[in-house]
Amino acid sequence: MEHRPIKAESDTREHLVVIGNGMAGCRAVEELLARDAARYRVTIFGAEPRVNYNRIMLSPVLAGEKCFDDIVINDADWYAANGIALVAGDPVVTIDREAKTVTTRGGVSESYDKLLIATGSDPFIIPVPGKDLPGVIAFRDMDDVGAMLSAAERGGSAVVIGGGLLGLEAAHGLSLRGMKVTVLHLMPTLMERQLDEAAGWLLKQALEARGQTILTGADTAEIIGNGKVEGVKLKDGTLIPADIVVMAVGIRPSTALAREAGLAIGRGIQVDDHMVTSDADILAVGECVEHDGQVYGLVAPLWDMCRSLADGLVETPTGYRGSVTSTKLKVSGIDVFSAGDFSGGDGCEDIVLRDASRGVYKRVIVKDDRIVGAVLYGDTADGNWYFDLLKKQEDVSDLRDVLIFGQAFASGGGQADPKAAVAALSDDAEICGCNGVSKGQVVSCIAKGAHSLDAVRGSCKASASCGSCTGLVENLLALTLGDDVQSGPKTMCKCTSFGHDDVRREIVAQDMRSIPEVMQKLHWSTPDGCSACRPALNYYLLCALPGEYVDDQQSRFVNERLHANIQKDGTYSVVPRMWGGLTNPRELRAIADVVEKYEAPMVKVTGGQRLDIFGIKKEDLPAVWADLNAAGMVSGHAYGKALRTVKTCVGSEWCRFGTQDSTGLGVKLERMSWGSWMPHKFKIAVSGCPRNCAEATIKDFGVVCVDSGYELHVGGNGGIHVRATDLLCKVATEQEAMDHCAAFIQLYREEARYLERTAPWIERVGLEHIKARIVDDEAGREALRARFLYSQSFSQDDPWAQRAEGAEAEHHAPMARFTPQKEIA
Amino acid sequence: MTTTAEWLDIGWVDQIPVRGSRTVQVEGGDDIAVFRTAEGKVFALLDRCPHKHGRLSQGIVHGGAVACPLHNWRISLSTGEALGDDKGCTPTVPVKIDGGRVLICRASTLKAAA
Numbered sequence: 001m002e003h004r005p006i007k008a009e010s011d012t013r014e015h016l017v018v019i020g021n022g023m024a025g026c027r028a029v030e031e032l033l034a035r036d037a038a039r040y041r042v043t044i045f046g047a048e049p050r051v052n053y054n055r056i057m058l059s060p061v062l063a064g065e066k067c068f069d070d071i072v073i074n075d076a077d078w079y080a081a082n083g084i085a086l087v088a089g090d091p092v093v094t095i096d097r098e099a100k101t102v103t104t105r106g107g108v109s110e111s112y113d114k115l116l117i118a119t120g121s122d123p124f125i126i127p128v129p130g131k132d133l134p135g136v137i138a139f140r141d142m143d144d145v146g147a148m149l150s151a152a153e154r155g156g157s158a159v160v161i162g163g164g165l166l167g168l169e170a171a172h173g174l175s176l177r178g179m180k181v182t183v184l185h186l187m188p189t190l191m192e193r194q195l196d197e198a199a200g201w202l203l204k205q206a207l208e209a210r211g212q213t214i215l216t217g218a219d220t221a222e223i224i225g226n227g228k229v230e231g232v233k234l235k236d237g238t239l240i241p242a243d244i245v246v247m248a249v250g251i252r253p254s255t256a257l258a259r260e261a262g263l264a265i266g267r268g269i270q271v272d273d274h275m276v277t278s279d280a281d282i283l284a285v286g287e288c289v290e291h292d293g294q295v296y297g298l299v300a301p302l303w304d305m306c307r308s309l310a311d312g313l314v315e316t317p318t319g320y321r322g323s324v325t326s327t328k329l330k331v332s333g334i335d336v337f338s339a340g341d342f343s344g345g346d347g348c349e350d351i352v353l354r355d356a357s358r359g360v361y362k363r364v365i366v367k368d369d370r371i372v373g374a375v376l377y378g379d380t381a382d383g384n385w386y387f388d389l390l391k392k393q394e395d396v397s398d399l400r401d402v403l404i405f406g407q408a409f410a411s412g413g414g415q416a417d418p419k420a421a422v423a424a425l426s427d428d429a430e431i432c433g434c435n436g437v438s439k440g441q442v443v444s445c446i447a448k449g450a451h452s453l454d455a456v457r458g459s460c461k462a463s464a465s466c467g468s469c470t471g472l473v474e475n476l477l478a479l480t481l482g483d484d485v486q487s488g489p490k491t492m493c494k495c496t497s498f499g500h501d502d503v504r505r506e507i508v509a510q511d512m513r514s515i516p517e518v519m520q521k522l523h524w525s526t527p528d529g530c531s532a533c534r535p536a537l538n539y540y541l542l543c544a545l546p547g548e549y550v551d552d553q554q555s556r557f558v559n560e561r562l563h564a565n566i567q568k569d570g571t572y573s574v575v576p577r578m579w580g581g582l583t584n585p586r587e588l589r590a591i592a593d594v595v596e597k598y599e600a601p602m603v604k605v606t607g608g609q610r611l612d613i614f615g616i617k618k619e620d621l622p623a624v625w626a627d628l629n630a631a632g633m634v635s636g637h638a639y640g641k642a643l644r645t646v647k648t649c650v651g652s653e654w655c656r657f658g659t660q661d662s663t664g665l666g667v668k669l670e671r672m673s674w675g676s677w678m679p680h681k682f683k684i685a686v687s688g689c690p691r692n693c694a695e696a697t698i699k700d701f702g703v704v705c706v707d708s709g710y711e712l713h714v715g716g717n718g719g720i721h722v723r724a725t726d727l728l729c730k731v732a733t734e735q736e737a738m739d740h741c742a743a744f745i746q747l748y749r750e751e752a753r754y755l756e757r758t759a760p761w762i763e764r765v766g767l768e769h770i771k772a773r774i775v776d777d778e779a780g781r782e783a784l785r786a787r788f789l790y791s792q793s794f795s796q797d798d799p800w801a802q803r804a805e806g807a808e809a810e811h812h813a814p815m816a817r818f819t820p821q822k823e824i825a
Numbered sequence: 826m827t828t829t830a831e832w833l834d835i836g837w838v839d840q841i842p843v844r845g846s847r848t849v850q851v852e853g854g855d856d857i858a859v860f861r862t863a864e865g866k867v868f869a870l871l872d873r874c875p876h877k878h879g880r881l882s883q884g885i886v887h888g889g890a891v892a893c894p895l896h897n898w899r900i901s902l903s904t905g906e907a908l909g910d911d912k913g914c915t916p917t918v919p920v921k922i923d924g925g926r927v928l929i930c931r932a933s934t935l936k937a938a939a
Contacts, residue, residue: 187865188843197863219839343864345889345903528844528863531885531892531899554844558883558894566894570880815847815859816835820935 013041016313017102017110019092019257020118021046023055024286024302026074028116031310033082039314042084043110045102048141049089051075055141056299062145062173095261097279114313117258117269117277117284121251121297126161130223131247139170139248148246152177156243159183159232161220163190165327167248168207172333174246175212182240183207184218184232186249194327194338196527198354199361199377201516206334206359215240253288253295266290273319274312275305285309291322298325326387337383340373340390341365344527348372353404354523361520362404363527369397382406422475431476432462432469442473446480453477453497470497470523493532495524500753504540513545515552529555536754539641542677543749546791553808559639562811563799564621572621573614575638576628577674580648580666580686581609590631594624607718608645608683610636619812625800634798637674641755643745644683646670647695651688651705660705662688665734669703669741675796676745676788679752679761684741697725700748700758701741706730710737714744714770715762723759726767729775743774743781746788832921832928835859838867841927846882846891848872849929854938857918858882859927860891860902868902869920869929871937875900875913 016032018025021044029042046052050068057071079086090106095115103109123138125131137147151158152174160171163185175181183190189200190207204214219235223245231241253268264270264278268290275283275291285305287297296302301323308320326339342365344350353362360378364371364386370393374386385407389396396403402410425431427440437460445460456462456473463473492500503522512518515537519529529537534555541549559565564572576591591611595603602614616624625635638644646669649655651662666686673684685696686703695718696702702713702725709732713725728744731737747770752761762770774781803812833849841847841861849857849869858872858881866889872882879895890899890908899908905915916937919930 186839192865343862343866343889346901346906346908348889350888526888528887530887531897534885534887554842554886557885562883566880566883568877568879568895570878570883810840810842810847814850814856815840816833817850817852818833818835818934819852820854 011041013039014113015111016040016042016114016116017112018042018044018116018118019095019102020044020116020120020286020288021048021052021086021088022118022120022286023052023073023299024120024288024306025116025118026052027303028118028285028306028309029082029084030074031306032313035310035314035316037082040114042082044079044084044086045090045092045104045110046086046088047091048143050142051079051086051088053142058139058142058145059169059173061142062148062170063176064173068142092257095257095282097261097282100281113281115282116309117282117288118286119254119257119288121287122254123247124250124252125247126220126249128220128222130225130229133223133225133229133245134227135225135229135243136223136245136247139166139246140251148174148244149177151244152179154243155179157182157241158244158246159240159242160246160248161232162246162248162250163187163214163216164248164250165191165194166251167246168203170246170248171207171212175210179243180213181211182213182215182242184220184234184240185214185216186219188216190214190216191336195336195377196342196363196375198363198516198520198524198527199336199338199375201514202359202361202377202520203334203336251287251297253290255288258282258284258288266293268295273308273321274317275309275320276312283309283312291320294322296323296325298327300325324391326383335376335378335380337376337380338374339383339387340371342373342375350526351400351404352523352525352527354520356521356523364403366396366400366403369395369400371396371403419475419479422472423479431472437462439476442476443480446477451477451481492536493530495519495526495529495533496522497525498522500536503537504544507540507544513541513549515541515555539677539679539754543791547794553811560641562618562621563625563635563639563803564616565639567614569615571615571617573612573638574616574621574624574628575606575610575612575636576633577636577670578610578633579670580646580663582663582667583611586631587633590628590633594627597627598624606638606645608638609647610638610645612638619814622803622806622809622812626804629798629801629804634674635800641678641680642682643670643673643676643678644681646673647683647685647699649686649688649693651686655688657691658688658705659707660688660710660734662686662694662703662705665703665705665710665737666694668734668738672738672742672789672792673745675798676749676792677795678745678749679754680757682745682748682758698722699725701744703737703741709733712737712740712744715758715767717757717759719757721759726762728767728771739781739785740774742788743784744770746784746791747773749788749791750784829931831931833931833934835927835929838865838922838925838927841867844886846884846886848882849934851934851938854935856880856882857929857934857938858891859920859929860886862886862889862902866902867920867922867927869918869934870900870902870905871916871918873915874898875905875907875915876911881915 052074054071054073060066090104092102093105094103101109101111123140138144158174158179158181160167160183163183171181171183189197190203221233221235224231229245233239255265258269259265269284269288271284271289275285277284286302304323311318348365348367351364363375365373371390376383399410425439429439431439431442441460442462450456450459463470518537538552538555553561564574598620600613600615604612606612646666648663648666652658683699684701685694685699687694687696688705696704698716698718704711711730712728714728716725717723835849844863846858846860856872857869859869861867872880874893876898879893881891883894884891889902892899898911905917907913918933921928
């Protein structure tokens with residue numbers, strides 16, 4: 001580029017030298033010119049050999065939507081017209097603060113009165129082996145885009161490291177250019193700094209649907225290749241072939257030059273409210289600075305900084321006070337927006353709208369009646385409105401009920417009341433899009449006696465599918481009936497308007513496969529659920545997708561996560577399985593050894609005929625299990641919503657009253673059903689005669705042996721509300737008893753609500769329903785049994801053995817240990 | 826980044842499971858529980874529920890709160906206050922993240938764990 005550093009003899013103005021010909025440097029000059037065009041003589045140094053362009057628009061250039069000329073902000077004429085000397089393609093390499101000069105790599109030296117550093121940021125290259133191989137490209141400037149474009153012409157595969165904004169834009173561009181693209185992202189969800197988990201999940205689904213491969217939780221170990229990039233190896237050993245690797249993991253303020261000049265540096269070049277550094281004659285602006293502890297990587301704060309900087313340069317200072325940032329962008333054609341703080345926390349209330357069929361997720365975070373953050377996915381039209389309310393700190397209490405519907409709805413005069421808004425709809429306005437139900441039809445069905453949400457769903461089907469119109473139907477009920485609305489079935493928790501049965505039905509009907517998917521499709525009102533719904537959803541998915549669903553450990557209660565029972569002092573109790581209550585010297589010795597070795601303060605025989613070892617420390621659990629495993633014992637699941645124990649009496653083998661081999665049948669039942677997850681704990685007992693020493697008639701499934709066969713009892717409970725079992729049927733053989741047991745367990749697993757024991761379940765659905773499914777319908781019983789055994793083929797791995805071998809060791813060991821130093825010697 | 830007079834370096838952020846927690850053992854005192862939310866924020870609290878001293882590190886993390894494993898009290902991760910109708914407060918420990926490392930405030934750790 002041209003270089004016109006020669007100063008006219010007559011020009012005695014102060015000289016402003018700008019290092020950085022990017023967006024911040026040029027904008028600062030523009031702001032200065034707008035205030036006083038004649039005040040300073042200006043020289044700009046740029047490292048890139050070109051005029052000032054809009055770096056944000058590199059993505060459209062990569063995607064082929066724009067060319068370089070389209071993204072130029074200031075062309076050569078602008079520099080000429082404003083008398084600005086531009087030295088491009090020759091970066092400044094030293095600043096001499098004593099002599100007040102700067103020198104370029106090419107040896108050009110220039111003196112300054114005021115120096116402005118606007119060096120922006122450098123791409124962060126993760127320090128893995130192979131990072132310097134040809135074919136590893138950053139995504140920062142026009143040269144990088146050029147390198148990607150020429151690689152794309154050759155076709156092949158690209159790996160993009162980094163699932164943030166920059167990485168996804170690179171991936172989108174390369175994908176449009178015909179490359180097979182894999183995105184590697186270290187974090188569990190994409191763009192975690194701009195999007196919450198739910199929106200990140202939606203984005204991943206959408207990008208995968210567009211043909212990109214997205215690997216989250218992917219930790220790069222090295223870039224491999226002989227002389228050039230050939231692939232990327234992950235820490236878990238996965239190898240992904242690649243012709244190019246785009247490194248887009250983040251940016252770091254470019255501070256090297258300022259640091260060498262001895263300016264104060266924190267995370268960036270430290271500046272005051274007027275963008276002045278620790279040297280009064282040197283200013284800095286843009287991504288390279290740190291102001292009030294903050295470093296910015298977005299464009300809006302740059303503009304704010306440039307204004308304050310220019311005000312200072314013309315001696316009418318207005319301090320920069322930091323920026324509240326928002327991000328509004330299109331990723332691969334998908335609109336996303338976020339602003340403010342969306343991490344939630346105290347006093348923060350989430351207002352969430354999910355519209356699954358439109359692929360829309362909106363979340364507004366309100367604290368003390370003011371918006372503090374917003375995340376929008378799929379429909380960002382109201383982003384600016386929310387951001388405006390956020391920045392102005394406006395009290396939104398009057399808008400609260402309609403806030404999430406957006407500005408058009410909320411500011412529609414008398415429609416601020418959602419009931420009034422529904423009242424204003426015409427009779428033929430569609431309420432339920434899924435089932436094509438109009439307002440008139442809903443109202444007439446309410447008038448005919450459907451006085452609850454459930455009744456409306458049952459009679460005219462409104463809100464019976466995706467549920468997104470539930471609020472509208474509820475408002476119509478309130479409008480039509482006033483106070484006579486009957487509250488519907490209990491919802492699962494405060495996160496959803498659906499009950500357990502609705503959720504289960506929809507999981508199966510819509511083939512849902514993960515907790516975030518359920519929360520999105522069923523319009524959860526919280527971003528990641530609560531301690532009530534997450535374990536329930538985890539169970540429902542596990543039950544619906546045996547062998548396929550990956551259990552979410554963080555959605556399990558601690559006992560099921562640690563496979564032991566937490567006690568009030570934070571230690572755990574351990575119950576090894578003793579099949580049918582039988583044991584032997586080897587097992588007893590192993591238990592005795594564990595008690596001594598780990599100094600367990602108590603051992604107790606449980607009500608279910610097992611031995612419970614108390615007072616084991618969390619970090620000792622894997623070693624305890626290893627010792628018990630060595631003696632052939634596995635987890636007793638005494639901690640789980642699962643089969644607990646099969647209690648037996650001694651039966652015909654020893655007892656003079658025994659009619660059948662009750663211990664033998666007990667062992668067989670336990671071998672069949674151990675390890676299965678259930679809605680709640682499940683206890684079985686087998687008594688060898690009607691004296692019922694094993695107390696089979698207060699168990700979930702009880703067998704009472706008689707001379708002619710086996711009486712099968714269900715739905716007993718010895719808990720708070722003691723309930724004796726109902727007699728299900730009588731069968732002749734052991735095999736039939738086993739088959740009925742398997743079928744009954746599966747029916748309970750599929751139909752009961754999470755945390756509902758068999759007793760209340762049977763009282764709710766009626767014994768006749770159970771009999772119809774298990775006793776009368778032989779084919780149905782066989783199908784239930786087959787489903788149970790199929791599911792069991794995936795669940796009978798001893799969790800203790802896995803842990804004893806080191807699986808999920810992080811559950812047990814502390815992250816760090818700290819020994820306080822003695823403060824006084 | 827290393828341990829300084831003010832901050833204790835306890836490890837990498839990604840050693841803490843998302844929506845989960847880890848502990849820091851303090852010799853002669855109670856553990857400190859370090860949580861990581863779905864949003865990726867990290868918080869530290871004394872590992873003791875104000876109700877019956879349950880280990881909060883073993884609870885289910887949801888939103889910005891943790892549910893105590895003993896009686897399901899919900900404790901705010903940022904303030905340590907019990908949420909809902911329950912009343913009580915667990916001491917908090919300031920946390921900062923530097924280059925992917927988790928640092929917890931030395932003075933608060935000592936005070937909380939004492």
